[in-house]
Amino acid sequence: MSDARIGLVGLAVMGANLALNIAEKGFPVAVHNRTTARIDDFVANAGPLAEKLVPCHTPEALVASLSKPRAIILMVKAGAAVDAVIAQLKPLLDPGDMIIDAGNANFHDTRRREVDLRQAGLSFIGMGVSGGEEGARHGPSIMVGGLSESYGVIRDIVEAIAAKYQGDPCAAHLGTDGAGHFVKMVHNGIEYADMQMIAEVYGILRDGSARSAKEIGALFENWNKGPLKSYLVEITAEVLATPDPETGKPIVDMIVDRAGQKGTGRWTVIEALGLGQSASTIEAAVGARSWSAGKEVRLAGQSLFSGIETTQATVPDLSDTDLRDALLAAKIIAYAQGFALLSAASEEFNWSLDMGRIAEIWREGCIIRSAMLDDMAAAARAGLPHGQLIFAPDFAEKLVATTGALRRVVAHAALKGLPAPAFSAALAYFDTMRRARGTTDLIQAQRDFFGAHGFERTDGGSDHHGPWAGTD
Numbered sequence: 001m002s003d004a005r006i007g008l009v010g011l012a013v014m015g016a017n018l019a020l021n022i023a024e025k026g027f028p029v030a031v032h033n034r035t036t037a038r039i040d041d042f043v044a045n046a047g048p049l050a051e052k053l054v055p056c057h058t059p060e061a062l063v064a065s066l067s068k069p070r071a072i073i074l075m076v077k078a079g080a081a082v083d084a085v086i087a088q089l090k091p092l093l094d095p096g097d098m099i100i101d102a103g104n105a106n107f108h109d110t111r112r113r114e115v116d117l118r119q120a121g122l123s124f125i126g127m128g129v130s131g132g133e134e135g136a137r138h139g140p141s142i143m144v145g146g147l148s149e150s151y152g153v154i155r156d157i158v159e160a161i162a163a164k165y166q167g168d169p170c171a172a173h174l175g176t177d178g179a180g181h182f183v184k185m186v187h188n189g190i191e192y193a194d195m196q197m198i199a200e201v202y203g204i205l206r207d208g209s210a211r212s213a214k215e216i217g218a219l220f221e222n223w224n225k226g227p228l229k230s231y232l233v234e235i236t237a238e239v240l241a242t243p244d245p246e247t248g249k250p251i252v253d254m255i256v257d258r259a260g261q262k263g264t265g266r267w268t269v270i271e272a273l274g275l276g277q278s279a280s281t282i283e284a285a286v287g288a289r290s291w292s293a294g295k296e297v298r299l300a301g302q303s304l305f306s307g308i309e310t311t312q313a314t315v316p317d318l319s320d321t322d323l324r325d326a327l328l329a330a331k332i333i334a335y336a337q338g339f340a341l342l343s344a345a346s347e348e349f350n351w352s353l354d355m356g357r358i359a360e361i362w363r364e365g366c367i368i369r370s371a372m373l374d375d376m377a378a379a380a381r382a383g384l385p386h387g388q389l390i391f392a393p394d395f396a397e398k399l400v401a402t403t404g405a406l407r408r409v410v411a412h413a414a415l416k417g418l419p420a421p422a423f424s425a426a427l428a429y430f431d432t433m434r435r436a437r438g439t440t441d442l443i444q445a446q447r448d449f450f451g452a453h454g455f456e457r458t459d460g461g462s463d464h465h466g467p468w469a470g471t472d
Contacts, residue, residue, distance in 0.1 A: 003067035004030035004054045006157055008075060009085055010103075011042050015075030017137035018102070018129070018161070023052035025160040030054040030065040063092040070097040071154050073127075078105045078263075086113065095121035098150055102127045104264055107178030107185060110145065114177040123150040126177065128184020130366035131163065139163035141366035142171035143187070143358075145180030145351075163365025170361040175351030182271075182345055183358055186338045189268030189282040191232075191367050192261075193334035196285035196422040198236050201323050204409070208318075208416050213250035217241040223324050227398075228331075230370035259289045268341070275344040280429050281334040284421035308417070315415040316408055325405035330426035332398060335376060336389035337429070343387050355380035390433065403430055 008019045011033040019042075022029045029052060033039050036057045043055045056062035063070060070093060074085055082101055089099060099117060101110060101124070110126035117124040124146060131140035142162045144151050151158075151173040162171035174183055198220075205211040205219070217240025224233045244251040265286040272279035291298070339355055346353035359377035363369055379392035389395055410427050413420035432438065444455040445466060454463040 004028040004065050005067060005071075006030070006154065007032065007056070007062050007066050007070065007072040009033070009062070009072060009089075010075035011038050012075065013133050014103075014129070014136045015073075016042055017133055018073070018075060018140075019053065020046065020049055021137055021139070021161045022157060023049040025157070026052070027157055027160070028052050028054060030056050030062050032056045032059065032062040059088045059092060063089065068094070068097070069123075069153060070094070071100060072098070073100045073102050075102050078103050079109070082109070082113075086117070090117070090120060090122070093122055096123070098123040098125060098153060100125040100127050100154070101181075102129045104128075104184065104188070104262060105181050106263075106267060107145075107181040110178040110181045114146065123147060123153075125150055125154075126179075126181040127158075128180045128187070130184060130187055130362075130368075132367065135163065135365050135367075139170070139365050141187075141361050141364065141369070143180040143183040143361065144171065144173045145175055145178055145182070146173070147176065148173055162361075165360070165363040168360065170363060170365045172354075172357050172361050174353055174358065175346070175349075178349070179351040179353065182349075182351075183342065183353070185264050185267050185271070186342055187362065187366060187368060188264035189279060189341075190334055190338040192265040192268075192285035192289070193281040193337075193422055194230075194232050194331060194368055196288050197281075197327055197330045197334070197426075198232060199288075200413070200420045200423055201327055202236075202240070204318070204323065204413055204416075204418055204420065208412070208418050213240045213252050219320060219323075223327075226324075227328055227371060228324065230372075231367060232370075256295070257292055258295050259292045261286070261289045265289070268338075271345070272337075272341050275341065275348060277337070277341045277344050278429060279337050279341055280425040281330065281337055281422050284425040288419070288421050316412055318409060318412050322405040322408050325402040326409035326423060329399055329402035329406040329430075330423050331370075332372070332395055332402075333390065333426040333429055334422075335372070336395070339376075339380070339384070339389050340387065355384070388433070390430070399430065403427070406430070 005027045006022065007030040008015060009032045011031060019029050019031050031039060031042065031053055039055045039057060043050050043053050046053055054065045056065055072089060074082055076082055076085055082103065082105060086099060105126060114124040126145040128143035129140045139162055142158055158171045159169040162169040174180055202216055205216050217237045220233055221237035224237060240252055242251045244254045247254060265282060269279050269283045269286055342353055342355060356377045359373045359380055363373045375394055379389060379394060385391035390399055406423065406427050410420060410424050447453040448455050448466050449468050452465060454465055456462045457464050
């Protein structure tokens with residue numbers, strides 16, 4: 001075989017599927033893995049695609065197998081493992097060669113690595129890849145950060161392996177250094193919120209209306225034919241309709257209610273706070289997963305507070321349409337918070353992120369792909385009023401039509417004692433954004449009272465102090 005066009009390190013599920021995707025698109029790919037037995041097993045099970053794979057049992061063999069300028073994708077665990085592989089490869093590469101981190105890296109690490117490798121004459125790309133195992137194999141959404149000329153070297157490969165929306169590759173160069181990984185992080189934050197909101201609908205129907213998993217699944221299946229059409233709604237319907245092979249019960253009823261997380265949701269919240277943005281729906285979702293980890297604590301809480309009864313007679317009835325509309329409203333708000341965070345980061349890090357293009361590359365391949373993203377792309381291209389998706393005419397109209405349902409769902413859940421943290425956060429954000437005069441006037445007065453921080457007056461001027469100045 002001739003020299004491989006690209007290399008890949010890390011043959012766990014995502015890496016193996018991405019390598020097969022590259023090979024299937026006709027590009028010879030050299031593969032390496034720390035556990036070398038995995039390399040041979042992978043190639044042996046690749047079928048006809050094996051002829052496009054170059055097994056390399058050492059980093060030296062990997063580098064030697066590549067055509068120049070060399071490009072090597074890393075699909076290894078984020079953090080120290082990435083730095084370790086870079087340290088192995090760096091002395092083996094020549095100026096102009098490229099390392100591409102396609103894992104879920106923290107964008108701060110990506111920025112650091114880009115500077116380090118650029119100073120050594122090497123290129124570094126941080127490439128967010130979304131779509132899970134299936135996406136990696138058949139077409140993910142790909143978010144690229146790095147120098148545009150570096151991306152030019154691999155653009156044909158990236159666009160070939162990416163998902164397609166009406167023929168348009170769901171891949172784009174978004175900005176320098178950590179831009180791609182930041183956008184992927186926000187994607188994952190929105191994913192957290194979306195999943196939590198769906199789970200809250202499920203909880204309200206299961207615990208508040210005694211609906212079966214099968215009945216709830218049928219409802220989600222129906223919703224997936226309308227404005228809520230999305231990958232997460234689609235798979236929710238399928239999950240809830242699936243029986244457990246061992247017991248015959250719905251499989252969701254046999255799963256422990258303790259959710260895992262890999263950190264990208266927490267990163268999103270941390271970065272939002274640092275940039276002075278609200279990611280309250282994402283924060284609620286991260287918090288809910290954290291609370292879920294304390295199963296024993298929640299069991300103790302149930303025992304301690306089981307005597308508290310809600311007043312059933314005062315609980316407003318909910319229709320399925322209310323739940324559908326509430327989910328639509330809350331999802332719009334979660335996306336809006338994500339786009340506002342992207343806009344703030346773009347300004348802070350000088351990335352010039354194209355919000356319309358980001359929405360476009362999320363239309364297929366990624367976990368949060370949704371029918372709404374086409375409209376979001378159009379809204380971004382038209383210009384978001386005050387930088388807010390919720391102010392765009394189409395989405396403002398949708399919120400006017402659906403936030404009444406969101407309010408009823410939050411009230412219903414609160415009166416029935418059912419947790420709905422993401423719905424509640426979405427409603428609080430919406431109510432804050434639609435009120436010209438808030439309550440931080442009092443907070444400013446308090447700050448001035450105990451710390452002489454000063455305040456602005458409504459009739460003009462800043463750095464004023466109240467008559468309490470000097471009060472102990």
